[in-house]
Amino acid sequence: MKLSDGEWKVMQVVWEQQEVAARDVFDALEEETEWAYTTVKTMLTRLAEKGALAMHKRGNVSVFKPTISRAEARRSDLRGLVERAFDGAFGPMLQFLIEDKSLSAKERRKLQGLLEELEKENKGKRKGK
Amino acid sequence: MKLSDGEWKVMQVVWEQQEVAARDVFDALEEETEWAYTTVKTMLTRLAEKGALAMHKRGNVSVFKPTISRAEARRSDLRGLVERAFDGAFGPMLQFLIEDKSLSAKERRKLQGLLEELEKENKGKRKGK
DNA sequence: AGTGAACTGTTACAAATGTAGTAAGACAGT
DNA sequence: ACTGTCTTACTACATTTGTAACAGTTCACT
Known part of the structure; x- marks a missing residue:
């Protein structure tokens, strides 16, 4: 699984909280980034499409959970670096x-x-x- | 300086040979990749635009030299990893x-x-x- | 029941990346 | 001088990433 810089930021929040709605991620990243709420939403959707997150509905709110662990993501990023460089x-x-x-x-x-x-x-x- | 996967492959060849024409890179990567000659050409041009390579003409052939060292590139890739992950x-x-x-x-x-x-x-x- | 805030799915658009085709110029062998 | 081969500059197009607007839907409160 290959995560982009932006996706990493989102995933870090998800791993912290284990279970998030877009709003949670938006709030958590407000300091660090200037992203619009919808930008966060897009990232989450893409990560779900990619298979890094599982999404389900709670009422009309989408809730996301990680399907890969931080350790796995770190391993594969590290492996990527080692391979290319x-x-x-x-x-x-x-x-x-x-x-x-x-x-x-x-x-x-x-x-x-x-x-x-x-x-x-x-x-x-x-x-x- | 941020290099993509493909750019790393090209740069590795350039660092080996210190001074290359598109043909050299193409030959060196023939085993490893399936790239067309023009793909190599494009990568080299882009790397020159990016400032990772210096280009000059020898006759009608473009010759490329690295302007950043492998160590520098490694450092910054490593730093990138450490930062995001x-x-x-x-x-x-x-x-x-x-x-x-x-x-x-x-x-x-x-x-x-x-x-x-x-x-x-x-x-x-x-x-x- | 009406309304404003929040949320969702959809669509958009630019830059970066992967991958390559084409046309035109240069050059080497005959 | 001619022709095939190489090289170049330019253009092209799909995918991924960064970044977000918009329109419709839902929910909580009055």
């Missing part, structure tokens, strides 16, 4: 991230911490098995 | 990368190695200073 492999991307110093020292430390944790977990699992 | 911060993205197990064990080890190296480098620098 990094020869399809995560390795080069990670390398780039690090070498390019896109990361602050803090982020690096955090990353390292996470990796270590994961490492431990895995050892645990292997033993238990 | 991860609240604008690298941290959450890294967290996701790891927790979500988008990475294989091998990739994780590699990442860890890279981080350690970087760590060492930095210590060295600090001492030297």
